[in-house]
Amino acid sequence: MHDLVIRNGLVYDGLGGAPYQADIAIDGAVITAVGTVSASGREEIDAKGQIVTPGFVDAHTHYDGQVTWDPYLAPSTMNGVTTAVMGNCGVGFAPCAPDRHQWLIGLMEGVEDIPGTALAEGIKWGWESFPDYMDVIDKSPLALDVGLQVPHGAVRAYVMGERGARLEPATPDDVRQMAKIVQDALEAGALGFSTSRTEKHRDKDGEHTPTYKAEELELHGIARAMGETGKGVIQLIADFRDVDWEFAMLRGMVELSGRPLSLTIEQDDRHPEIWRKVLDKIAEANEAGLPMRGQVPARPTGVVLGMTASLNPFLLYQTWYEIAGKPLDEQVKALKDPAFRAKLLAEQPDYKPGEISTQLFTGFHKMFKLGDPPNYEPAPEDSAQGEADRTGRDPRDVLLDWLAEDDGKALIYFPLMNYLPGDLSYVEEMIKHPNTAFGLSDGGAHVGILCDASFPTTFLTHWGRDRTRGDTLPLEWLIAGQTRKTAELVGLHDRGVIAPGMKADVNVIDFDNLTLRRPEIVYDLPTGGKRFIQRADGYAATIISGAVAFREGEPTGVLGGKLIRGAQPRPAAARAHAAAE
Numbered sequence: 001m002h003d004l005v006i007r008n009g010l011v012y013d014g015l016g017g018a019p020y021q022a023d024i025a026i027d028g029a030v031i032t033a034v035g036t037v038s039a040s041g042r043e044e045i046d047a048k049g050q051i052v053t054p055g056f057v058d059a060h061t062h063y064d065g066q067v068t069w070d071p072y073l074a075p076s077t078m079n080g081v082t083t084a085v086m087g088n089c090g091v092g093f094a095p096c097a098p099d100r101h102q103w104l105i106g107l108m109e110g111v112e113d114i115p116g117t118a119l120a121e122g123i124k125w126g127w128e129s130f131p132d133y134m135d136v137i138d139k140s141p142l143a144l145d146v147g148l149q150v151p152h153g154a155v156r157a158y159v160m161g162e163r164g165a166r167l168e169p170a171t172p173d174d175v176r177q178m179a180k181i182v183q184d185a186l187e188a189g190a191l192g193f194s195t196s197r198t199e200k201h202r203d204k205d206g207e208h209t210p211t212y213k214a215e216e217l218e219l220h221g222i223a224r225a226m227g228e229t230g231k232g233v234i235q236l237i238a239d240f241r242d243v244d245w246e247f248a249m250l251r252g253m254v255e256l257s258g259r260p261l262s263l264t265i266e267q268d269d270r271h272p273e274i275w276r277k278v279l280d281k282i283a284e285a286n287e288a289g290l291p292m293r294g295q296v297p298a299r300p301t302g303v304v305l306g307m308t309a310s311l312n313p314f315l316l317y318q319t320w321y322e323i324a325g326k327p328l329d330e331q332v333k334a335l336k337d338p339a340f341r342a343k344l345l346a347e348q349p350d351y352k353p354g355e356i357s358t359q360l361f362t363g364f365h366k367m368f369k370l371g372d373p374p375n376y377e378p379a380p381e382d383s384a385q386g387e388a389d390r391t392g393r394d395p396r397d398v399l400l401d402w403l404a405e406d407d408g409k410a411l412i413y414f415p416l417m418n419y420l421p422g423d424l425s426y427v428e429e430m431i432k433h434p435n436t437a438f439g440l441s442d443g444g445a446h447v448g449i450l451c452d453a454s455f456p457t458t459f460l461t462h463w464g465r466d467r468t469r470g471d472t473l474p475l476e477w478l479i480a481g482q483t484r485k486t487a488e489l490v491g492l493h494d495r496g497v498i499a500p501g502m503k504a505d506v507n508v509i510d511f512d513n514l515t516l517r518r519p520e521i522v523y524d525l526p527t528g529g530k531r532f533i534q535r536a537d538g539y540a541a542t543i544i545s546g547a548v549a550f551r552e553g554e555p556t557g558v559l560g561g562k563l564i565r566g567a568q569p570r571p572a573a574a575r576a577h578a579a580a581e
């Protein structure tokens, strides 16, 4: 008698080889048999006609605040995620001096677009040090497993106070203190250390993130300290405007620490050549034996614009503020009012050339209707500009019509990064690169402007089945890419593969009917703050630590998740398995 038996499913085991028909037996939190299981289970799931995969491991999320009040971490769990790693991009909430709570919230609000009021209300501060924070999360109820990384921004602000926030260079003594904090965090079970060097990350007042200009002395000092522990991964985002200099410094972190490093790969229209240079350098580093990976997405970084979203293309127009804040139905009425439209379109706001916001508000060639199910690879001729060219109209006039659709709930998709060719060919190049790993979903962040936590579903539906504007990719490869490989990326060798002895995190998916829905705004943050969530049809069961935690994407109430402390070796009971590639 087993605790749970999943019968008759088509198993994609996470190793990357061809799928096979098998039953899976689970006892406690561990997979105990894969093949023909004759004993019955206290609970059985008939997966006939469905596929069975390891639970998805999302190594790049920002649930650092949400995890203190929400055991379910939607929308990632609506998309098959069973392990979420947070503390990415140098931001998070520990360590934190008692008088700096509000400052850290401002940093998270600005960098990751998580409403400060929700964070202030939702976070029950019960920590100062990073190990204290881990203890608080350890005691929190959780439906899924979570891993934490120690964020450089918080560490720097803790040690250097205002000097750190003002981007002053760290002194040797500052570096010693930061290095000690990072070591203590790794010893307490942090999975890694993260930092940010991008001008895109600003706090709520528009100031650069504190780590933006961290110098070699500081980064290498921390890296050496990581090397002494022999623990943890390094994760970061950088602009690479001076690719040779910046990459060499970051590569030095790997050389000094011996720890694996992954960094964001994205194609920015303002500097469209940088991403390939960075990938070439990553390949060179690997040839030299240095474990470096590019983190790559399933889709463009997709900003969602609309009347219910945080952004829309008219935010810089004075006339817009005649209706901003009014009830949605009144706004929609104004959008249809010829006098209001004429007044609005007569305006020409002052755009700052080169700013991301300018791209977002004037890039009409990259504004697309986001349908349901959403189309994440729209054709250029379907953009607002394309429609305007076809009909001889002002693209802004087209947008006013689009915004009013669906009683004002319509959404406009803006593929900010990775969409220069007008299709996903750059993304394809990124995900096929031998030294990249799937990531960048940013689950829990940017909650009012994008919803990329659904990347795992897009990998299956768009790349594995539905793509028409280019090739699809083998499903077994895609599944391995977001299970075993993302688990290995952060040192978790106990999950991500369906085999006896491995952790029993499993998805049962009605793949033929797997459908990503359009993002929707919900008002469920503490203090009623709004955020996007994104559901998917077809996740029949998501099993976490051996029990069904989600059915059809909805929580069952089972809270079998826990805080992961440190890298996890392959369980002794797990048979040796080799990847198929």
Ligand SMILES: [Zn+2]
Residues within 6 Å of the ligand: 060, 062, 088, 089, 442
């Ligand atoms: Zn991030």
